């Protein structure tokens with residue numbers, strides 16, 4: 001059985017960022033990344049809003065807050081360095097009426113506490129100057145929020161990892177993981193359907209929606225340690241006609257309770273399309289259809305701040321699934337990024353519950369992992 005130093009499971013944006021970073025830092029270590037699909041980013045990393053968040057909402061001191069603020073800067077720098085298409089278009093968090101203004105004030109305070117230093121409060125006239133077609137009484141302007149081509153980001157991370165000596169094996173599905181001492185024995189299905197094994201000293205679990213199953217296959221009780229994933233779907237509807245050009249920034253209402261989601265907001269794609277979503281509902285099965293019957297829910301939400309829309313302007317677009325560890329009705333949960341020494345698994349690094357802002361935080365998450373590996 002082949003022995004390597006580092007094995008990463010999952011070629012989403014996080015696994016790729018980790019592979020790129022570790023292969024740069026540890027040139028003497030052998031590194032393999034196993035991915036079940038035929039190419040990178042076939043799950044959550046290609047089914048999201050592609051927003052570079054600034055880190056406003058999350059509780060101060062949480063990894064989500066810290067890594068988002070840090071990840072935002074790292075990502076912009078990376079985009080500049082590697083010419084990844086992106087735009088710092090800015091975002092407005094709006095109060096649609098007087099009753100939402102206190103929510104804005106607490107969001108502003110939270111953002112500033114988190115170190116987002118460029119936030120501004122706008123009144124109705126200032127909003128009208130920036131976004132004449134939006135109906136809002138007040139807003140927070142977040143200039144450092146932007147959008148990114150996540151495919152090009154992953155393509156570059158993949159290239160960097162390969163260039164630095166990592167091996168990326170697509171069509172390799174990890175079926176089981178065992179541990180013996182501080183070594184990990186990983187059984188995977190190869191592209192011809194046969195089971196094979198490899199063993200490693202460092203096992204880095206970046207398996208997204210499957211990351212809890214990887215943990216349980218080691219005999220760890222995921223309910224006891226709070227690692228179970230409760231998939232939470234988010235659908236998008238988009239505007240395909242010229243009305244897309246009536247808005248130029250990202251427009252968000254105040255977020256949902258316990259940060260279950262950020263509310264049905266309006267994002268722009270790099271090609272200028274206006275897109276609404278995601279909504280948020282827990283699901284049992286992982287499928288990505290958009291339920292056309294939800295169009296009315298989207299229209300009702302969007303119409304509260306974009307009165308120029310008609311129901312017929314909205315078309316089903318795509319859906320993604322959040323790998324939440326926050327069970328229905330539970331309070332906020334943070335990212336889990338843990339070297340599992342305390343659970344008796346030296347060399348096992350789990351990244352579980354990497355929902356939004358995981359794309360923004362990807363490079364910062366990779367930094368943390370780098371700090372664990374030696």
Ligand SMILES: Cc1cc2nc3c(=O)[nH]c(=O)nc-3n(C[C@H](O)[C@H](O)[C@H](O)COP(=O)(O)OP(=O)(O)OC[C@H]3O[C@@H](n4cnc5c(N)ncnc54)[C@H](O)[C@@H]3O)c2cc1C
Nearest residue numbers: 010012013014036045048049051174208234320358359360
């Ligand atoms: C609707 C929605 C909107 C979002 N919007 C934003 C946003 O605007 N900004 C932002 O910062 N974040 C956003 N996010 C969050 C962001 O998309 C995720 O945090 C990020 O993509 C997670 O990346 P990942 O690599 O951890 O997971 P994934 O992309 O899911 O990658 C995991 C990989 O592991 C592989 N895998 C799983 N099991 C196995 C196995 N057994 N063997 C081999 N491979 C395996 C999968 O095939 C997959 O490729 C959003 C998420 C959703 C769902």
